[in-house]
Amino acid sequence: MSLGLNAAGIRADARRERATLAALTAPAFLILGALLFVPVGWLFWLSIHGDNGYTLENYTRMVVEPAYASVFVTTFELSLLVTALAVLLGYPLSYMIALLPPRAASACLTLVLVPFWTALLVRTYAWLVLLQRHGVVNSLLMNWGLIDQPLALVYNFTGTVIGMLHIMIPFLVLPLYANMRAIDRDYVRAAASLGASPTAAFWRVYLPLSMPGLAAGTVMVFVICLGFYVTPQFLGGGRVTTISMKIQENVATYFDWGAASSLGVVLLVITVAVFWGFSRLLPLRRLTEVSGS
Protein backbone atom coordinates (compact mmCIF):
# COMPACT_ATOMS: atom_id res chain seq x y z
CA MET A 1 0.00 0.00 0.00
CA SER A 2 2.60 2.51 1.11
CA LEU A 3 4.82 1.27 -1.69
CA GLY A 4 2.10 2.06 -4.22
CA LEU A 5 1.64 5.55 -2.82
CA ASN A 6 5.35 6.09 -2.98
CA ALA A 7 5.45 5.04 -6.64
CA ALA A 8 2.69 7.54 -7.42
CA GLY A 9 4.65 10.21 -5.56
CA ILE A 10 7.80 9.45 -7.48
CA ARG A 11 5.91 9.61 -10.75
CA ALA A 12 4.46 13.00 -9.80
CA ASP A 13 7.94 14.22 -8.89
CA ALA A 14 9.34 13.03 -12.20
CA ARG A 15 6.51 14.82 -14.02
CA ARG A 16 7.23 18.03 -12.17
CA GLU A 17 10.93 17.63 -12.94
CA ARG A 18 10.24 17.22 -16.66
CA ALA A 19 7.96 20.26 -16.61
CA THR A 20 10.70 22.34 -14.96
CA LEU A 21 13.23 21.26 -17.55
CA ALA A 22 10.83 22.05 -20.38
CA ALA A 23 10.12 25.45 -18.80
CA LEU A 24 13.85 26.21 -18.76
CA THR A 25 13.92 26.00 -22.54
CA ALA A 26 10.84 28.22 -22.88
CA PRO A 27 12.52 31.66 -23.02
CA ALA A 28 14.89 30.50 -25.77
CA PHE A 29 12.11 29.04 -27.88
CA LEU A 30 9.89 32.07 -27.28
CA ILE A 31 12.64 34.26 -28.77
CA LEU A 32 13.30 31.81 -31.61
CA GLY A 33 9.59 31.51 -32.32
CA ALA A 34 8.88 35.24 -32.33
CA LEU A 35 11.97 36.30 -34.27
CA LEU A 36 12.65 33.37 -36.57
CA PHE A 37 9.83 30.88 -37.01
CA VAL A 38 6.98 33.42 -37.16
CA PRO A 39 8.73 35.84 -39.57
CA VAL A 40 9.94 33.03 -41.85
CA GLY A 41 6.49 31.42 -41.78
CA TRP A 42 5.01 34.78 -42.66
CA LEU A 43 7.36 35.20 -45.59
CA PHE A 44 6.36 31.75 -46.80
CA TRP A 45 2.72 32.82 -46.67
CA LEU A 46 3.57 36.02 -48.59
CA SER A 47 5.31 33.94 -51.26
CA ILE A 48 2.19 31.89 -52.05
CA HIS A 49 -0.34 34.66 -51.56
CA GLY A 50 -1.02 37.22 -54.29
CA ASP A 51 -3.67 39.93 -54.71
CA ASN A 52 -6.27 37.35 -55.72
CA GLY A 53 -5.72 34.60 -53.18
CA TYR A 54 -3.26 31.73 -53.40
CA THR A 55 -0.84 31.70 -56.29
CA LEU A 56 2.34 30.01 -57.40
CA GLU A 57 3.36 32.81 -59.76
CA ASN A 58 6.33 33.74 -57.59
CA TYR A 59 7.69 30.24 -57.99
CA THR A 60 6.87 29.78 -61.69
CA ARG A 61 8.61 33.09 -62.41
CA MET A 62 11.84 31.62 -61.11
CA VAL A 63 11.62 28.83 -63.68
CA VAL A 64 10.42 30.98 -66.59
CA GLU A 65 12.62 34.07 -66.30
CA PRO A 66 16.23 33.49 -67.42
CA ALA A 67 17.46 36.22 -65.03
CA TYR A 68 16.61 33.96 -62.11
CA ALA A 69 18.24 30.92 -63.68
CA SER A 70 21.49 32.85 -64.00
CA VAL A 71 21.32 33.88 -60.32
CA PHE A 72 20.96 30.23 -59.30
CA VAL A 73 23.78 29.15 -61.64
CA THR A 74 26.09 31.90 -60.29
CA THR A 75 25.34 30.97 -56.67
CA PHE A 76 26.02 27.27 -57.27
CA GLU A 77 29.15 27.85 -59.38
CA LEU A 78 30.52 30.15 -56.71
CA SER A 79 29.66 27.78 -53.84
CA LEU A 80 31.04 24.69 -55.58
CA LEU A 81 34.27 26.40 -56.62
CA VAL A 82 34.88 27.94 -53.19
CA THR A 83 34.09 24.63 -51.45
CA ALA A 84 36.44 22.69 -53.77
CA LEU A 85 39.27 25.20 -53.26
CA ALA A 86 38.66 25.25 -49.50
CA VAL A 87 39.05 21.44 -49.43
CA LEU A 88 42.17 21.56 -51.67
CA LEU A 89 43.87 24.15 -49.45
CA GLY A 90 42.30 23.32 -46.10
CA TYR A 91 43.05 19.59 -46.10
CA PRO A 92 46.85 19.96 -46.43
CA LEU A 93 46.78 22.75 -43.83
CA SER A 94 44.86 20.57 -41.32
CA TYR A 95 47.16 17.64 -42.07
CA MET A 96 50.21 19.80 -41.49
CA ILE A 97 48.83 21.04 -38.14
CA ALA A 98 48.00 17.45 -37.15
CA LEU A 99 51.64 16.40 -37.80
CA LEU A 100 53.12 19.25 -35.76
CA PRO A 101 54.11 18.90 -32.09
CA PRO A 102 51.40 20.24 -29.69
CA ARG A 103 52.89 23.68 -29.10
CA ALA A 104 53.46 24.49 -32.78
CA ALA A 105 50.05 23.03 -33.63
CA SER A 106 48.27 25.29 -31.18
CA ALA A 107 50.21 28.30 -32.51
CA CYS A 108 49.13 27.46 -36.09
CA LEU A 109 45.55 26.96 -34.98
CA THR A 110 45.61 30.38 -33.33
CA LEU A 111 46.79 31.88 -36.63
CA VAL A 112 43.94 30.12 -38.46
CA LEU A 113 41.54 31.61 -35.91
CA VAL A 114 42.72 35.22 -36.41
CA PRO A 115 40.73 35.81 -39.62
CA PHE A 116 37.91 33.69 -38.17
CA TRP A 117 37.45 36.20 -35.34
CA THR A 118 38.01 39.31 -37.46
CA ALA A 119 34.94 41.26 -38.49
CA LEU A 120 33.63 40.30 -41.93
CA LEU A 121 33.66 43.88 -43.21
CA VAL A 122 37.26 44.38 -42.13
CA ARG A 123 38.31 41.37 -44.21
CA THR A 124 36.24 42.59 -47.15
CA TYR A 125 37.90 45.99 -46.91
CA ALA A 126 41.34 44.38 -46.71
CA TRP A 127 40.72 42.48 -49.95
CA LEU A 128 39.55 45.66 -51.68
CA VAL A 129 42.81 47.33 -50.67
CA LEU A 130 44.88 44.34 -51.76
CA LEU A 131 43.24 43.45 -55.05
CA GLN A 132 42.33 46.84 -56.54
CA ARG A 133 43.71 47.92 -59.91
CA HIS A 134 46.44 49.93 -58.18
CA GLY A 135 46.29 47.80 -55.06
CA VAL A 136 49.03 46.04 -53.15
CA VAL A 137 49.08 42.80 -55.17
CA ASN A 138 49.14 44.48 -58.57
CA SER A 139 51.84 46.95 -57.45
CA LEU A 140 54.06 44.16 -56.16
CA LEU A 141 53.60 42.02 -59.28
CA MET A 142 54.40 45.01 -61.52
CA ASN A 143 57.42 46.02 -59.42
CA TRP A 144 58.79 42.52 -59.74
CA GLY A 145 58.23 42.70 -63.50
CA LEU A 146 55.91 39.70 -63.54
CA ILE A 147 53.12 41.62 -65.31
CA ASP A 148 52.98 44.79 -67.45
CA GLN A 149 49.32 45.63 -66.97
CA PRO A 150 47.41 45.45 -63.67
CA LEU A 151 45.27 42.29 -63.45
CA ALA A 152 41.51 42.54 -62.90
CA LEU A 153 41.53 40.83 -59.51
CA VAL A 154 38.49 42.41 -57.91
CA TYR A 155 35.00 43.70 -58.78
CA ASN A 156 34.44 40.38 -60.57
CA PHE A 157 34.02 36.62 -60.04
CA THR A 158 37.73 36.12 -59.22
CA GLY A 159 37.71 38.68 -56.40
CA THR A 160 34.53 37.17 -54.95
CA VAL A 161 36.07 33.69 -54.94
CA ILE A 162 39.25 34.94 -53.24
CA GLY A 163 37.31 36.83 -50.55
CA MET A 164 34.94 33.93 -49.85
CA LEU A 165 37.77 31.38 -49.76
CA HIS A 166 39.53 33.46 -47.13
CA ILE A 167 36.39 33.37 -44.97
CA MET A 168 35.61 29.69 -45.51
CA ILE A 169 38.97 27.93 -44.99
CA PRO A 170 38.79 28.15 -41.14
CA PHE A 171 35.28 26.62 -41.26
CA LEU A 172 36.77 23.60 -43.03
CA VAL A 173 39.93 23.38 -40.95
CA LEU A 174 38.31 23.45 -37.49
CA PRO A 175 36.13 20.28 -37.72
CA LEU A 176 38.69 18.53 -39.94
CA TYR A 177 41.57 19.15 -37.55
CA ALA A 178 39.43 18.07 -34.56
CA ASN A 179 38.87 14.79 -36.41
CA MET A 180 42.52 14.34 -37.46
CA ARG A 181 43.78 14.93 -33.93
CA ALA A 182 41.66 12.00 -32.75
CA ILE A 183 43.06 9.60 -35.39
CA ASP A 184 45.30 6.95 -33.87
CA ARG A 185 48.59 7.08 -35.82
CA ASP A 186 49.09 3.39 -35.07
CA TYR A 187 46.67 2.55 -37.89
CA VAL A 188 48.99 4.23 -40.39
CA ARG A 189 52.02 2.53 -38.80
CA ALA A 190 50.23 -0.81 -39.00
CA ALA A 191 49.52 -0.24 -42.69
CA ALA A 192 53.18 0.63 -43.29
CA SER A 193 54.44 -2.39 -41.37
CA LEU A 194 52.17 -4.56 -43.51
CA GLY A 195 53.96 -3.22 -46.56
CA ALA A 196 51.77 -0.32 -47.69
CA SER A 197 53.67 2.51 -49.36
CA PRO A 198 53.26 5.92 -47.66
CA THR A 199 50.96 6.97 -50.54
CA ALA A 200 48.79 3.88 -50.16
CA ALA A 201 48.74 4.25 -46.36
CA PHE A 202 47.51 7.82 -46.78
CA TRP A 203 44.84 7.15 -49.39
CA ARG A 204 43.54 3.88 -47.98
CA VAL A 205 43.90 4.39 -44.23
CA TYR A 206 44.38 8.03 -43.19
CA LEU A 207 41.99 9.71 -45.65
CA PRO A 208 39.03 7.40 -44.84
CA LEU A 209 39.62 7.94 -41.12
CA SER A 210 39.53 11.73 -41.62
CA MET A 211 36.34 11.51 -43.70
CA PRO A 212 33.78 12.43 -40.98
CA GLY A 213 35.58 15.71 -40.23
CA LEU A 214 36.11 16.43 -43.92
CA ALA A 215 32.43 15.78 -44.68
CA ALA A 216 31.25 17.94 -41.77
CA GLY A 217 33.55 20.78 -42.84
CA THR A 218 32.62 20.48 -46.52
CA VAL A 219 28.87 20.56 -45.94
CA MET A 220 29.22 23.51 -43.58
CA VAL A 221 31.33 25.46 -46.09
CA PHE A 222 28.98 24.69 -48.99
CA VAL A 223 25.84 25.64 -47.07
CA ILE A 224 27.32 28.90 -45.78
CA CYS A 225 28.49 29.75 -49.32
CA LEU A 226 24.96 29.36 -50.68
CA GLY A 227 23.74 32.21 -48.46
CA PHE A 228 26.60 34.67 -49.08
CA TYR A 229 25.70 38.32 -49.42
CA VAL A 230 28.30 40.81 -48.17
CA THR A 231 31.40 39.50 -49.99
CA PRO A 232 29.88 39.23 -53.51
CA GLN A 233 28.19 42.59 -52.92
CA PHE A 234 31.51 44.38 -52.41
CA LEU A 235 34.05 42.25 -54.25
CA GLY A 236 31.76 41.28 -57.15
CA GLY A 237 31.44 44.85 -58.41
CA GLY A 238 27.93 44.23 -59.73
CA ARG A 239 29.11 41.38 -61.96
CA VAL A 240 28.22 38.66 -59.46
CA THR A 241 24.62 38.31 -58.26
CA THR A 242 23.88 35.61 -55.69
CA ILE A 243 20.45 34.45 -54.52
CA SER A 244 20.81 36.49 -51.31
CA MET A 245 21.63 39.63 -53.30
CA LYS A 246 18.62 39.07 -55.54
CA ILE A 247 16.42 38.77 -52.44
CA GLN A 248 17.77 42.04 -51.08
CA GLU A 249 17.27 43.72 -54.45
CA ASN A 250 13.66 42.51 -54.66
CA VAL A 251 12.89 44.01 -51.26
CA ALA A 252 14.91 47.22 -51.36
CA THR A 253 14.49 48.20 -55.01
CA TYR A 254 11.17 46.73 -56.10
CA PHE A 255 9.38 46.28 -52.75
CA ASP A 256 8.35 42.91 -54.15
CA TRP A 257 7.95 40.85 -51.00
CA GLY A 258 6.42 37.89 -52.83
CA ALA A 259 9.40 37.52 -55.16
CA ALA A 260 11.91 38.03 -52.34
CA SER A 261 10.14 35.57 -50.03
CA SER A 262 9.80 32.84 -52.63
CA LEU A 263 13.53 33.06 -53.43
CA GLY A 264 14.27 32.91 -49.72
CA VAL A 265 12.06 29.85 -49.30
CA VAL A 266 13.83 28.08 -52.17
CA LEU A 267 17.23 28.97 -50.70
CA LEU A 268 16.13 27.63 -47.31
CA VAL A 269 14.79 24.41 -48.84
CA ILE A 270 18.05 23.84 -50.74
CA THR A 271 20.07 24.51 -47.57
CA VAL A 272 18.01 22.10 -45.47
CA ALA A 273 18.09 19.48 -48.26
CA VAL A 274 21.91 19.62 -48.44
CA PHE A 275 22.15 19.24 -44.66
CA TRP A 276 19.58 16.45 -44.61
CA GLY A 277 21.31 14.64 -47.46
CA PHE A 278 24.61 14.74 -45.61
CA SER A 279 23.06 13.79 -42.28
CA ARG A 280 21.84 10.61 -43.98
CA LEU A 281 25.49 9.84 -44.70
CA LEU A 282 26.64 10.73 -41.21
CA PRO A 283 24.48 11.51 -38.16
CA LEU A 284 23.72 15.23 -37.79
CA ARG A 285 24.36 15.07 -34.05
CA ARG A 286 27.88 14.04 -34.77
CA LEU A 287 28.14 16.90 -37.21
CA THR A 288 27.12 19.50 -34.64
CA GLU A 289 29.38 17.90 -32.05
CA VAL A 290 32.37 18.15 -34.33
CA SER A 291 31.60 21.72 -35.33
CA GLY A 292 30.93 22.68 -31.76
CA SER A 293 34.30 21.59 -30.49
Next chain:
Amino acid sequence: MTEDHVPARARLWLFVLGGLVIFFLVVPVLIVIPISFSDSTLLEFPPRTYSLRWYRALLESLEWRDAAWMSVKVAVLTTIVATPVGTAAAYGLHVGGFRLAGVLRLLVLAPLLVPVILTAIGIFYLYALLGLNNTLAGLVLAHTMLALPFVVLSVAAGLRSYDMAQERVARSLGAHWFRAFRSVTLPQIRLPVLSGALLAFIASFDEVIVAFFISGGEMATLPRKMFSALRDQIEPTIAAISTILVVLSVTTVAVVELTRQQKRQG
Protein backbone atom coordinates in the same frame (compact mmCIF):
# COMPACT_ATOMS: atom_id res chain seq x y z
CA MET B 1 61.11 7.78 -43.33
CA THR B 2 59.78 9.65 -40.31
CA GLU B 3 57.93 8.33 -37.34
CA ASP B 4 54.53 9.22 -38.77
CA HIS B 5 55.26 7.59 -42.14
CA VAL B 6 55.14 10.74 -44.19
CA PRO B 7 58.20 10.77 -46.47
CA ALA B 8 60.51 13.78 -46.08
CA ARG B 9 59.75 15.10 -49.58
CA ALA B 10 55.99 14.91 -49.11
CA ARG B 11 56.41 16.48 -45.70
CA LEU B 12 58.35 19.38 -47.20
CA TRP B 13 55.67 20.03 -49.82
CA LEU B 14 52.97 19.78 -47.18
CA PHE B 15 54.67 22.34 -44.94
CA VAL B 16 55.30 24.74 -47.83
CA LEU B 17 51.64 24.54 -48.91
CA GLY B 18 50.33 24.75 -45.33
CA GLY B 19 52.57 27.74 -44.66
CA LEU B 20 51.31 29.50 -47.79
CA VAL B 21 47.69 28.92 -46.75
CA ILE B 22 48.38 30.39 -43.29
CA PHE B 23 50.06 33.35 -45.03
CA PHE B 24 46.91 33.74 -47.18
CA LEU B 25 44.73 33.66 -44.05
CA VAL B 26 46.70 36.03 -41.83
CA VAL B 27 48.48 38.63 -43.96
CA PRO B 28 45.41 40.23 -45.59
CA VAL B 29 43.99 40.88 -42.12
CA LEU B 30 47.19 42.61 -41.03
CA ILE B 31 47.62 44.70 -44.20
CA VAL B 32 45.08 47.27 -42.95
CA ILE B 33 47.37 48.21 -40.05
CA PRO B 34 50.17 50.01 -41.98
CA ILE B 35 47.63 51.58 -44.33
CA SER B 36 45.73 53.12 -41.42
CA PHE B 37 48.89 55.03 -40.43
CA SER B 38 49.39 56.42 -43.92
CA ASP B 39 49.46 60.17 -44.51
CA SER B 40 47.85 59.90 -47.94
CA THR B 41 44.25 59.50 -49.10
CA LEU B 42 45.52 56.91 -51.57
CA LEU B 43 45.66 53.37 -50.34
CA GLU B 44 49.40 52.96 -50.92
CA PHE B 45 51.43 50.13 -49.58
CA PRO B 46 53.87 50.60 -48.04
CA PRO B 47 52.79 54.17 -47.19
CA ARG B 48 55.35 56.84 -48.16
CA THR B 49 54.76 58.96 -45.06
CA TYR B 50 53.12 58.05 -41.79
CA SER B 51 50.65 60.01 -39.66
CA LEU B 52 47.74 59.62 -37.28
CA ARG B 53 45.36 61.73 -39.39
CA TRP B 54 42.84 58.93 -39.97
CA TYR B 55 42.64 58.17 -36.27
CA ARG B 56 42.12 61.87 -35.60
CA ALA B 57 39.38 61.95 -38.26
CA LEU B 58 37.80 58.96 -36.62
CA LEU B 59 37.85 60.46 -33.13
CA GLU B 60 36.47 63.76 -34.39
CA SER B 61 33.60 62.12 -36.24
CA LEU B 62 30.47 62.03 -34.15
CA GLU B 63 28.85 59.53 -36.52
CA TRP B 64 31.58 56.93 -36.10
CA ARG B 65 31.68 57.42 -32.34
CA ASP B 66 27.91 57.01 -32.12
CA ALA B 67 28.02 53.88 -34.25
CA ALA B 68 30.78 52.32 -32.15
CA TRP B 69 28.96 53.14 -28.91
CA MET B 70 25.73 51.73 -30.36
CA SER B 71 27.47 48.47 -31.29
CA VAL B 72 28.98 48.12 -27.83
CA LYS B 73 25.59 48.72 -26.19
CA VAL B 74 23.80 46.20 -28.45
CA ALA B 75 26.52 43.56 -28.05
CA VAL B 76 26.68 43.91 -24.25
CA LEU B 77 22.89 43.73 -23.87
CA THR B 78 22.73 40.79 -26.30
CA THR B 79 25.35 38.95 -24.23
CA ILE B 80 23.46 39.70 -21.00
CA VAL B 81 20.21 38.30 -22.43
CA ALA B 82 21.51 35.44 -24.59
CA THR B 83 23.88 33.88 -22.04
CA PRO B 84 21.36 32.96 -19.28
CA VAL B 85 18.60 32.14 -21.78
CA GLY B 86 20.93 29.93 -23.83
CA THR B 87 22.45 28.29 -20.76
CA ALA B 88 19.00 27.47 -19.36
CA ALA B 89 17.93 26.02 -22.70
CA ALA B 90 21.11 23.95 -23.04
CA TYR B 91 20.65 22.59 -19.51
CA GLY B 92 16.98 21.76 -20.04
CA LEU B 93 17.72 20.05 -23.34
CA HIS B 94 20.72 18.18 -21.95
CA VAL B 95 18.93 16.69 -18.96
CA GLY B 96 15.93 16.38 -21.22
CA GLY B 97 13.48 13.59 -20.62
CA PHE B 98 10.44 15.57 -21.71
CA ARG B 99 8.75 15.00 -25.01
CA LEU B 100 10.01 17.03 -28.00
CA ALA B 101 13.47 17.44 -26.43
CA GLY B 102 15.02 15.67 -29.43
CA VAL B 103 13.29 17.93 -31.96
CA LEU B 104 14.05 21.05 -29.93
CA ARG B 105 17.75 20.15 -29.87
CA LEU B 106 17.77 20.50 -33.67
CA LEU B 107 15.43 23.50 -33.78
CA VAL B 108 17.64 25.55 -31.49
CA LEU B 109 20.30 25.44 -34.23
CA ALA B 110 17.87 26.89 -36.79
CA PRO B 111 19.35 30.42 -36.75
CA LEU B 112 22.58 28.92 -38.11
CA LEU B 113 20.78 27.09 -40.89
CA VAL B 114 18.27 29.67 -42.13
CA PRO B 115 19.98 31.99 -44.64
CA VAL B 116 20.63 35.29 -42.83
CA ILE B 117 19.08 37.36 -45.62
CA LEU B 118 15.77 35.51 -45.14
CA THR B 119 15.92 36.08 -41.38
CA ALA B 120 16.77 39.73 -41.98
CA ILE B 121 13.86 40.56 -44.27
CA GLY B 122 11.49 38.51 -42.07
CA ILE B 123 12.46 40.49 -38.96
CA PHE B 124 12.31 43.75 -40.92
CA TYR B 125 8.76 42.89 -42.02
CA LEU B 126 7.72 41.96 -38.47
CA TYR B 127 9.33 45.05 -36.93
CA ALA B 128 7.64 47.30 -39.49
CA LEU B 129 4.31 46.09 -38.10
CA LEU B 130 5.41 46.38 -34.47
CA GLY B 131 7.27 49.67 -34.83
CA LEU B 132 10.53 48.08 -33.66
CA ASN B 133 12.73 49.07 -36.61
CA ASN B 134 15.49 51.50 -35.58
CA THR B 135 15.14 50.70 -31.89
CA LEU B 136 17.69 49.41 -29.41
CA ALA B 137 15.27 46.76 -28.10
CA GLY B 138 14.63 45.50 -31.64
CA LEU B 139 18.35 45.12 -32.37
CA VAL B 140 19.04 43.38 -29.06
CA LEU B 141 16.16 40.91 -29.55
CA ALA B 142 17.22 40.07 -33.11
CA HIS B 143 20.87 39.63 -32.13
CA THR B 144 19.89 37.53 -29.11
CA MET B 145 18.04 35.16 -31.42
CA LEU B 146 21.08 34.93 -33.74
CA ALA B 147 23.46 34.40 -30.79
CA LEU B 148 21.44 31.69 -29.01
CA PRO B 149 22.82 28.67 -30.95
CA PHE B 150 26.41 29.70 -30.12
CA VAL B 151 25.65 29.79 -26.39
CA VAL B 152 23.64 26.55 -26.52
CA LEU B 153 26.32 24.67 -28.52
CA SER B 154 29.09 25.85 -26.22
CA VAL B 155 27.24 25.06 -22.95
CA ALA B 156 25.95 21.73 -24.31
CA ALA B 157 29.53 20.70 -25.14
CA GLY B 158 30.50 21.59 -21.56
CA LEU B 159 27.60 19.60 -20.08
CA ARG B 160 28.51 16.53 -22.15
CA SER B 161 31.88 16.30 -20.45
CA TYR B 162 30.36 17.01 -17.00
CA ASP B 163 29.26 14.19 -14.69
CA MET B 164 25.59 14.83 -13.87
CA ALA B 165 25.80 12.43 -10.92
CA GLN B 166 27.41 15.22 -8.87
CA GLU B 167 24.28 17.32 -9.16
CA ARG B 168 22.09 14.33 -8.28
CA VAL B 169 24.16 13.80 -5.13
CA ALA B 170 23.62 17.43 -4.09
CA ARG B 171 19.89 17.04 -4.67
CA SER B 172 19.66 13.73 -2.82
CA LEU B 173 21.22 15.58 0.11
CA GLY B 174 18.26 17.93 0.03
CA ALA B 175 19.41 20.83 -2.17
CA HIS B 176 16.75 22.43 -4.33
CA TRP B 177 17.56 21.82 -8.04
CA PHE B 178 18.39 25.46 -8.68
CA ARG B 179 20.72 25.56 -5.70
CA ALA B 180 22.29 22.28 -6.84
CA PHE B 181 22.76 23.71 -10.33
CA ARG B 182 24.17 27.01 -9.12
CA SER B 183 26.62 25.72 -6.57
CA VAL B 184 27.65 22.37 -8.07
CA THR B 185 27.12 22.32 -11.85
CA LEU B 186 27.58 25.96 -12.87
CA PRO B 187 31.08 26.41 -11.38
CA GLN B 188 32.24 23.38 -13.35
CA ILE B 189 30.82 24.50 -16.69
CA ARG B 190 32.02 28.07 -16.10
CA LEU B 191 34.42 28.11 -19.05
CA PRO B 192 31.94 26.85 -21.69
CA VAL B 193 29.39 29.39 -20.42
CA LEU B 194 31.98 32.18 -20.65
CA SER B 195 33.06 31.16 -24.15
CA GLY B 196 29.37 31.03 -25.11
CA ALA B 197 29.01 34.59 -23.80
CA LEU B 198 32.08 35.68 -25.77
CA LEU B 199 30.70 34.11 -28.95
CA ALA B 200 27.36 35.87 -28.36
CA PHE B 201 29.15 39.20 -27.99
CA ILE B 202 31.12 38.69 -31.22
CA ALA B 203 28.06 37.41 -33.10
CA SER B 204 26.28 40.66 -32.24
CA PHE B 205 29.25 43.00 -32.63
CA ASP B 206 30.05 41.67 -36.14
CA GLU B 207 26.51 41.27 -37.40
CA VAL B 208 25.94 43.16 -40.67
CA ILE B 209 22.95 41.92 -42.61
CA VAL B 210 20.14 42.05 -40.05
CA ALA B 211 21.47 45.40 -38.79
CA PHE B 212 21.52 46.63 -42.40
CA PHE B 213 17.74 46.18 -42.55
CA ILE B 214 16.61 47.10 -39.05
CA SER B 215 19.01 49.86 -38.03
CA GLY B 216 19.97 53.12 -39.65
CA GLY B 217 20.60 56.81 -39.10
CA GLU B 218 21.35 57.51 -35.45
CA MET B 219 20.69 53.90 -34.48
CA ALA B 220 23.21 52.48 -36.98
CA THR B 221 25.65 49.93 -35.57
CA LEU B 222 29.35 50.01 -36.46
CA PRO B 223 29.12 47.25 -39.13
CA ARG B 224 26.01 48.97 -40.55
CA LYS B 225 27.93 52.24 -40.82
CA MET B 226 30.99 50.50 -42.29
CA PHE B 227 28.71 48.83 -44.85
CA SER B 228 27.49 52.22 -46.12
CA ALA B 229 30.95 53.76 -45.96
CA LEU B 230 32.45 50.89 -48.00
CA ARG B 231 29.83 51.43 -50.67
CA ASP B 232 30.67 55.11 -50.99
CA GLN B 233 34.46 55.26 -50.75
CA ILE B 234 37.31 53.15 -49.49
CA GLU B 235 39.44 55.82 -47.82
CA PRO B 236 41.78 55.05 -44.91
CA THR B 237 39.30 56.07 -42.16
CA ILE B 238 37.93 52.56 -42.54
CA ALA B 239 41.48 51.24 -42.29
CA ALA B 240 41.77 52.96 -38.92
CA ILE B 241 38.55 51.36 -37.66
CA SER B 242 39.61 48.03 -39.12
CA THR B 243 42.95 48.25 -37.31
CA ILE B 244 41.18 48.83 -33.99
CA LEU B 245 38.89 45.85 -34.68
CA VAL B 246 41.81 43.62 -35.74
CA VAL B 247 43.72 44.49 -32.56
CA LEU B 248 40.59 43.66 -30.54
CA SER B 249 40.06 40.31 -32.29
CA VAL B 250 43.73 39.30 -32.07
CA THR B 251 43.67 40.15 -28.34
CA THR B 252 40.52 38.04 -27.91
CA VAL B 253 42.06 35.03 -29.67
CA ALA B 254 45.25 35.38 -27.61
CA VAL B 255 43.36 35.65 -24.31
CA VAL B 256 41.11 32.66 -25.14
CA GLU B 257 44.11 30.59 -26.23
CA LEU B 258 46.11 31.46 -23.10
CA THR B 259 43.16 30.62 -20.81
CA ARG B 260 42.76 27.29 -22.59
CA GLN B 261 46.45 26.45 -22.16
CA GLN B 262 46.42 27.45 -18.50
CA LYS B 263 43.38 25.29 -17.95
CA ARG B 264 45.12 22.34 -19.58
CA GLN B 265 48.21 22.77 -17.41
CA GLY B 266 46.27 23.50 -14.21
